[in-house]
Structures are given as C-alpha cells and as structure tokens.
Amino acid sequence: MSVARAERLVNLVLCLLSTRSHLTAERIRGIVPGYADAPSDEAFFRMFERDKTELRELGIPLEVGRNSAFDTIDGYRIARRDYELGDIDLEPDEAAAVALAVRLWDSPELTGAAHGALLKLRAAGVEVDEAAPAVVEPKVRTTEPAFGPLLAAVQAAQVVRFDYRRPSPTELRTRTIEPWGVVSWRGRWYVVGHDQDRAAPRCFRMSRIAGEVRPVGRPGAFRRPERVNLLEFVAKGSREDTAPPTTTVQLWLARNRAAGLRRRATPVEPRTLDGVSGDVVELKLFDPDSAAGWIAGFGPDVVVLEPEVLRKAVRERHLAVVGREEE
Template identity: 45%
Template sequence: MSQKDRTERLLNLLFALMASSRPVPKSFLRDAVEAYKDSPSDEAFERMFERDKEELRSMGVPILTVEGSDGSGGIEGYRVAVADYALPEIELSTDELAVVGLAARVWEQASLGPAAQSALRKLEAAGGTIVQGPVGIETRVSTTEPSFPVLLEASRLRRSVTFDYRRPEDSTAATRTVQPWGVTSRRGHWYLVGHDVDRGAPRVFRLSRVVGDVTQTGLPGAYEVPDGVDVAALVASATPAPGSLVAQIRVRADRAHGLRRRATAVEPGESTDLLLVPFSDDEVLARELVGLAADVVVEAPPSLRDAVVRRLRLSAGEVPA
C-alpha cells in the first residue's frame, strides 16, 4: 500500500471518529472506512485498525476507548474528544500575517506548496489580510529530491528508515538504517540528520546522494530525539565551508573563462592550462564542468572527477551503478 493510501486511510478514520458525539463501534468503522471494508478477513481488519489507532495516538490524537455501560467490561466504541484535540483560536497581527504570507511563497513551488496555499486561504476566510511580503523578494525552496517527503514524515513520526546511500568517495551505494532527527537545507541542498543504527553514531546525509526509494520501518514513536539536538548546527559542522576544497582542472587554452576568474593559480601548458579552483561542493562544481564538455578535464580530487563522470553517464542515458 502506498504512502498516499495509508495517509488517506488515517484521515478517514479520524473523520469518522470526530463526526459523532457518541462512541463509534468498531463494526461501524469497518463499514465507514473504505480500506477497512476491503479487508480480506476479520483478523486483517483488526491488525490494520489497531495499528492505525496507535499511529494516530502517537501523533497526539486523543482517541478514547469507551467501555460499555452494562458492566461486562466490553468496549462500546471509540471517540475523539474534539474539545481536547482542537487548537485554540489563533489571532495574528499584521506583521505576523506578513511573515506567514512570505513563508507560503517560499514553499510555492515545492512539494509542500498546496498545503501552504490551503493554509493561507483558511486564514483569509477567517478574516485575515495576508500580506505577500516585501516586493522583490522571490525566495523559493526546491524539494525536488524524491526522498524528501518520506524522510520529512519519518522524522515527524519518529520512524526508522532504510535507504541506499552513495558517498562521493565510494563507487557503489551502501544500505543505511537511520533514526531520523530532522531534515534541513543548507546552501541549496537538503540534508537528513539522524542516528545511524549500524554505526551507532549521529550522521548527516545529503538527500541528493540517496539512491532509489526510502523505506520506513517499525512503528511510529519507536525512538526519541536526544535533548538539545541542533539539526542545523550538525549539518553546518559536517559540510565544508565555502572555498575550503581545491580542484585541479585541466582547461583548454582560451576556454572556461569563468573558472579562470575563480582560479587561485594557473600553470600554463602548450595546449591546456592547469587551474587550481576553490570550491565547497562536488555536485555543484560537477554540474558546471559538465556544461563545459570537452574543454575541461578534472585531475583532482577523485570525488569531483567521479561526480562529473556520473553526470555524463546519466546524460547519456546510462543507469548508475
């Protein structure tokens, strides 16, 4: 079952429980929720319902189990105390509404864009005047990484994940099992921070190096994020500072003038020059070098050379190893 189907099932269960002021019998829920109705057996329905009920509770939904009034100890049904679950009324000042509007624009072209725009419409319907932020600011957050929504949800639910990950210095990907603590961006890239189960230590993973699908494992709330964890600080300490690396790039004469302007040293040759170019990210520089085609050849470091080769193979239609 896909992530979308599971989310739809949980929402349908929540709506069914909140729609009645009286306890809802389990038999009614099986008929009301489409996914439960399609269960192949009573046992399969019981397992799915118990799992969904505990997952909603782990998200903070106060599902109450109501015992029967006949004194037999049986369960009459389940309900959600709406008063305990509903948020208090939110009042935002003009400045706060402006910040909300600007934040929604940040996510406008990202995977969370529809949710952000829906939230704005609800605020406007409640009488709020959304200011779209200072003119000229066009901040955007790109979440084109396929693993982003799964890892973001796993960090929220505190569910472990497994995925294949290829470091720049490795030729093949290795399977990693991680307890996500959070997902954050830095200098245009998204990173996952969490506890690497196999290595028994915190690790930072760049989402662009995740290979294939990410699988959530285990139950929600299976672990706790250590107190005092600063996800942004961990990413900052694990990523190189701007210009902290130096690439050795062989360039044809009178070519790649942008690289030449950034080079800290140039060794002239007969037909090519050797440039020493500071950089901080293999993938970013590799994208630029691929665009220069046969005018450049990377001599060092190996991780940059591998990133260029990988991009060239992808552009040729080859499946990466």
C-alpha cells in the same frame, strides 16, 4: 486516496462525533456505510485498523474506552472538546507573517504543507491575504536531489543510506544515518542525524551526496533527541572543517574553449581526445564537490581525467540534464 475510502473516513468521523458512548468495531461496522462491503470479518478488521491509523495521522483524537465495567470489548468515540478547533485570532502582522511563509518555500514538498495550513486557517475564519504586497519577497530554493527523500525520511523517522563524497581526501563512502532534520546554513543544505557507522551524531552536506538516498527498514525506527539545536550543530561542524583541502584535479579542455577554467588552471600537455584537439591542465580546488556543477556547465568542452570521484560527479550532472530534456 480513493473517493470510496474518503467518504468512509468522513462517515466514520461523523459517527464517532455523534455518539456519547464508546462504539465497538462491530457496531461501527453496522452503522458506517462502506464497512458492510468487506467480504469477511478479517477484511473488515484490516480496513478498520487502516482507517483508525489514518485518522490518528490526520490529528483526529480517537478515544478508546468502555462504557461500563461489564463491557469486555473496547469501543471508540471522538470527544468534541478534543476535536473542535478553538478560536484563532491573528493580529494583522501575524496574518502577514503567515502569508509570507506561504510564499517562502519553492519546493513541492513544502509548498503543499504551506497551502494546507493556509486552508485550515481560512476554514477557522481567519483571512490571510496572499496577494498583499510584501516588502520582502522570500524564496528558499531546494535544488538538491537528496532534499525530498531526506525530508520525507525525517518526517517518517526512517533510517536512510547514501553514498557520500568527502572533500579531502577525495573518496566515496556509504553512510547509514538516522536523520533528525534538514538545515540551511550559508546557502548550503545539510542533513543532521545519528551516523550508525560511526555511532555518533554527524551532519552531511547534501551537495556531496552521490546517487539516490535509499530508505532502510520501517518508518518510526528512531526518535529525535530532545533539545538538540540542528543549526548550531551544523555551524559548529562547518567551523571545524574550515581548512581548505589541497585537491589537485586533472582536466582535458578542448582547444580554445572553456576560458573560465583555463584562467585558473596550469597547462600540462596538449592531447587529442576522440579526435578533438585539446590540452591537459591541472587545477587546485578547495571543494571538488561544489566545483562539479561548475565543471559540468562547460559540457563536452571539458572532460575530468582525475580523480574518479569528481569524474563521476560531473557525469551524474550531465545525465540529470539529459533526463530532464527527455521528459
């Protein structure tokens, strides 16, 4: 947000807080600095509409009404009883819980929100000591690339589309969902929402999402159902999908390298690949998607021959590492 716009919003809030009557848009235009710079009436009304939306998104209660029955145009004001924050009195253990929550998240998306809440508490006179020693040092790491875009889509109520790898049979399918929320279950992250393709609620493991999460349509396109327990939904879905898949993958291993894979694999035949001696092996995987990161960790010593979905997943991880090194 530009400095000029921030100053205009602050002046607008002060103006609407200071009046007991409802001020029309034209009256506000003449009082609040910044609006007079609008080159035309149309430009002013667009600016004013954006500012009203901004205030509402910040949680500022903008009241719309008329001062008398003879008025023909709506006016605006901010009622102090709705705007002012009531007294906040946290017990020592509650203040400690807040400080612990601030330490909890290790992702940029949630770190900002946590520190913003902390700032508001301090502005209200509540001291929260972040430096106080804690018996538990919590960390929730969100390394999945899809986490940030999905969390943003949940907050904006925006439909998203992504390519999703099924564990068995191994295949890549495009899914379009209305995301209701993100959940961590047994060390894995899931997104829960309404699957438009299957016209039913579904949960998707984030580690199986391939490529980018693409927004579809405008924000505010749907509403999350009330009284839905996302964690229970994910737990139930996980229990129903406990049968281990019987996926056999074929790998090429450089000669005398990748011992961790060789111990679990069955030799097939020796083969030279791009002038490098090695062996073709077969490996049974319970979850090829989760194994993609493990296989990618062996670098050029391992090449996925089959299936193609796993080959692409490993390649994506290699490209991601190269991209981080170039930054």
